[in-house]
Amino acid sequence: MTDLADRQKLSYIAAQAADARLNVELETEGMTLNIGPQHPATHGTLRIIVRLDGEQVVWAEPSAGYMHRGYEKLTEVRTFPQVTALVNRIDWLGSFANEVPFILAAEKLMEIEAPPRAQWIRTILFELSRIANVGLFLGDLGVQLGAVTPVFMAFRDREHVLNLIEGATGGRFHPNFDRIGGLKDDLPAGWIAETKQVMKKLRNFCTEMEDLLFGNEIFQSRLRGIGVIPAEVAKQYGLSGANLRASGVDWDLRRDQSLPLAYDKVDWKVWTHPDGDSFARCWIRLQETRESTLIVDQLLDTMPSGPIMAKVPRIIKVPEGEAWVSTENPLGEMGYYVVSKGDLGPFRVKIRSASFNNISIVPWVLRGVYVPDVISILASLYFILGDIDR
Amino acid sequence: MLAVDLPYWAQSLLRVLGGTVAVLLPAGTIVYLFLFKMMSFMQSRLGPMEAGPYGSMQLFAEVGKWLQKEDLAPDGADKRIYRMAPLVVLVSTFLLVAVVPFGPDAYFTNFDAGVFYMLAVSSISTLGILMAGWSSANKYSLLGGLRAAGQLIAYELPMVLAVLGVVIQAGTMNLQQIVVKQNSDSIFGWDGLGNPYILTQFIGFAIFMIAVQAELTQTPFDMPIAESELVSGYMTEYSGFRFLIFFIAEFATAGVFSLIASVLFLGGWGVPFSWFGWDAATGSVDNWMNVAGPIIMITKMMVLSGIIMWVRFSYPRFREDQLQRFAWKVLIPVSLLNIMLTAILKVAF
Numbered sequence: 042m043t044d045l046a047d048r049q050k051l052s053y054i055a056a057q058a059a060d061a062r063l064n065v066e067l068e069t070e071g072m073t074l075n076i077g078p079q080h081p082a083t084h085g086t087l088r089i090i091v092r093l094d095g096e097q098v099v100w101a102e103p104s105a106g107y108m109h110r111g112y113e114k115l116t117e118v119r120t121f122p123q124v125t126a127l128v129n130r131i132d133w134l135g136s137f138a139n140e141v142p143f144i145l146a147a148e149k150l151m152e153i154e155a156p157p158r159a160q161w162i163r164t165i166l167f168e169l170s171r172i173a174n175v176g177l178f179l180g181d182l183g184v185q186l187g188a189v190t191p192v193f194m195a196f197r198d199r200e201h202v203l204n205l206i207e208g209a210t211g212g213r214f215h216p217n218f219d220r221i222g223g224l225k226d227d228l229p230a231g232w233i234a235e236t237k238q239v240m241k242k243l244r245n246f247c248t249e250m251e252d253l254l255f256g257n258e259i260f261q262s263r264l265r266g267i268g269v270i271p272a273e274v275a276k277q278y279g280l281s282g283a284n285l286r287a288s289g290v291d292w293d294l295r296r297d298q299s300l301p302l303a304y305d306k307v308d309w310k311v312w313t314h315p316d317g318d319s320f321a322r323c324w325i326r327l328q329e330t331r332e333s334t335l336i337v338d339q340l341l342d343t344m345p346s347g348p349i350m351a352k353v354p355r356i357i358k359v360p361e362g363e364a365w366v367s368t369e370n371p372l373g374e375m376g377y378y379v380v381s382k383g384d385l386g387p388f389r390v391k392i393r394s395a396s397f398n399n400i401s402i403v404p405w406v407l408r409g410v411y412v413p414d415v416i417s418i419l420a421s422l423y424f425i426l427g428d429i430d431r
Numbered sequence: 432m433l434a435v436d437l438p439y440w441a442q443s444l445l446r447v448l449g450g451t452v453a454v455l456l457p458a459g460t461i462v463y464l465f466l467f468k469m470m471s472f473m474q475s476r477l478g479p480m481e482a483g484p485y486g487s488m489q490l491f492a493e494v495g496k497w498l499q500k501e502d503l504a505p506d507g508a509d510k511r512i513y514r515m516a517p518l519v520v521l522v523s524t525f526l527l528v529a530v531v532p533f534g535p536d537a538y539f540t541n542f543d544a545g546v547f548y549m550l551a552v553s554s555i556s557t558l559g560i561l562m563a564g565w566s567s568a569n570k571y572s573l574l575g576g577l578r579a580a581g582q583l584i585a586y587e588l589p590m591v592l593a594v595l596g597v598v599i600q601a602g603t604m605n606l607q608q609i610v611v612k613q614n615s616d617s618i619f620g621w622d623g624l625g626n627p628y629i630l631t632q633f634i635g636f637a638i639f640m641i642a643v644q645a646e647l648t649q650t651p652f653d654m655p656i657a658e659s660e661l662v663s664g665y666m667t668e669y670s671g672f673r674f675l676i677f678f679i680a681e682f683a684t685a686g687v688f689s690l691i692a693s694v695l696f697l698g699g700w701g702v703p704f705s706w707f708g709w710d711a712a713t714g715s716v717d718n719w720m721n722v723a724g725p726i727i728m729i730t731k732m733m734v735l736s737g738i739i740m741w742v743r744f745s746y747p748r749f750r751e752d753q754l755q756r757f758a759w760k761v762l763i764p765v766s767l768l769n770i771m772l773t774a775i776l777k778v779a780f
Contacts, residue, residue: 187748413660
């Protein structure tokens with residue numbers, strides 16, 4: 042009995058002390074909230090630990106690794122041609138774009154170059170996977186902000202692009218089409234005319250998104266001035282792709298690098314935005330989707346004829362050496378550092394994926410924002426979980 | 432008055448049945464027509480097509496599914512409060528429909544403080560939502576519940592102020608008399624259309640509809656649920672028939688608020704009395720209006736709830752602080768101004 046009474050007395054004292062604290066300085070206790078690994082807004086299994094004061098974020102940290110598949114290690118027990126089937130699955134929305142830098146790295150080590158027609162088709166498929174990827178982002182953005190309709194429009198028009206990719210490669214999601222020295226097949230008959238029509242549809246889709254989402258006052262008030270990343274900070278955290286260009290840095294690997302791809306043969310523009318806020322990041326992606334359709338159109342017009350495969354030995358052995366090739370993927374800079382010991386397969390592959398670096402700015406950019414802005418900032422940074430965890 | 436004179440128990444039974452129909456029918460129609468079909472067509476898809484012709488039986492399939500599910504409560508939940516919360520929300524809907532007049536004699540209850548009562552009982556749902564948020568023992572639910580409380584209290588005010596304009600113009604708080612006034616009045620001597628208050632109280636109507644949107648927690652004011660931020664807000668932990676009750680309450684309340692808006696602004700169950708030479712003062716409204724009235728009301732309700740749903744499907748959501756700012760800095764001053772104008776014009780004419 043005394044025990045209980047003592048406990049009551051203690052709890053009473055504690056309550057009084059708490060009241061006193063509250064009265065003196067209105068001190069409130071924070072709350073730790075786990076956003077993820079299972080949460081509708083994290084595109085997979087990213088976990089973000091946030092400490093909240095009311096609805097304001099005091100501290101945030103992303104915790105990756107819930108979907109780690111060990112692709113870097115797995116490549117060591119595959120032959121070079123087999124690796125593309127693995128790396129397809131890194132950024133699963135723009136699969137073909139994952140293959141290209143690896144193949145280019147292997148070609149660099151072997152000192153061969155794909156014939157012009159293969160380069161053209163590679164570039165077209167590269168841009169198509171960018172459109173499929175970023176087009177979905179534009180729709181998904183609406184869902185993250187509570188508008189349910191845009192995502193269905195995005196899925197509707199992405200379907201056309203996936204059909205094109207399927208028509209050319211045989212795979213909707215994971216083409217596994219790029220080969221060392223060229224491509225698996227040439228384009229099927231009628232593909233070029235169809236692609237041109239689809240590109241027109243996608244330009245319409247971009248205009249539709251501009252009207253439906255980007256012109257909406259609520260959308261603008263939710264994104265403008267939120268999650269501002271200055272150019273200096275963006276560079277320090279190693280952001281790349283649209284996230285970096287939205288901070289006003291004019292940097293695009295498609296233009297700044299001379300790779301055996303056909304980007305220097307067409308007339309196109311690198312979009313930048315001076316603001317660096319969430320709206321700028323989304324706006325840049327919209328403009329880039331439209332720019333990509335224009336690139337594809339021009340490439341289709343200037344496509345050279347000829348073989349699609351260079352002369353490569355039947356059994357591919359990559360000579361000893363190290364090569365680093367990175368390209369401007371839908372999510373940002375993606376690169377492979379390939380070390381070969383002259384074997385059938387690579388000795389070591391280091392994958393630099395864009396989302397992993399893009400997400401590293403989360404603790405910096407989330408500090409002090411409100412919970413709804415956590416979601417909109419994460420949406421505007423745009424990551425694919427496979428690209429973070431690999 | 433009706434010629435039949437039923438005993439008290441029969442009247443009560445009829446009222447209970449009528450109330451149930453008046454709550455469930457709009458909910459079902461809104462969910463099927465707008466949530467299933469209109470939304471799908473807007474998003475270039477077909478919506479449910481398998482259950483019944485054009486998926487019209489889909490609702491029964493859904494209800495059957497929810498009723499079969501286990502009645503779960505989280506370990507840390509305050510079980511009694513947790514189980515009560517959805518019922519509290521639904522009760523508010525039933526209480527609301529009680530004052531809505533459907534015809535000259537087709538009403539559940541008719542009393543002089545109808546508007547006052549309506550505004551009072553509509554806040555009960557806030558209590559239920561707060562209970563659900565607090566008792567679920569879930570951080571997302573708690574955030575959702577607190578957001579809901581803040582939002583519903585903030586938007587109660589513009590709603591009251593918007594309705595006040597109508598009350599001033601009608602000179603009564605009795606919903607039945609507001610309907611009669613709208614249909615028997617004239618616009619500057621021309622009585623071909625009656626005088627529906629949407630013509631004079633259009634600011635009040637706009638504010639009322641915005642406040643209803645917020646009160647129903649529909650997009651762009653759906654932060655309490657905010658599925659991309661708070662999973663499902665205060666409903667996160669609910670499943671089975673308790674979730675179903677929340678769901679019914681949400682759409683039934685949308686229907687009932689549309690009914691109330693049509694009573695306050697669109698002339699309710701009535702047709703302009705001058706069309707048939709009725710005289711409101713002697714109560715000579717024909718009996719067939721008791722049948723036609725509900726149909727007219729349902730039509731108006733479908734139009735208004737159609738607008739509510741249309742906005743819901745096309746807009747992104749506000750942030751919590753933007754929502755509060757919108758309520759306190761825009762809606763409330765504008766509605767106060769509207770009241771002032773109405774009062775001045777009322778005295779002047």
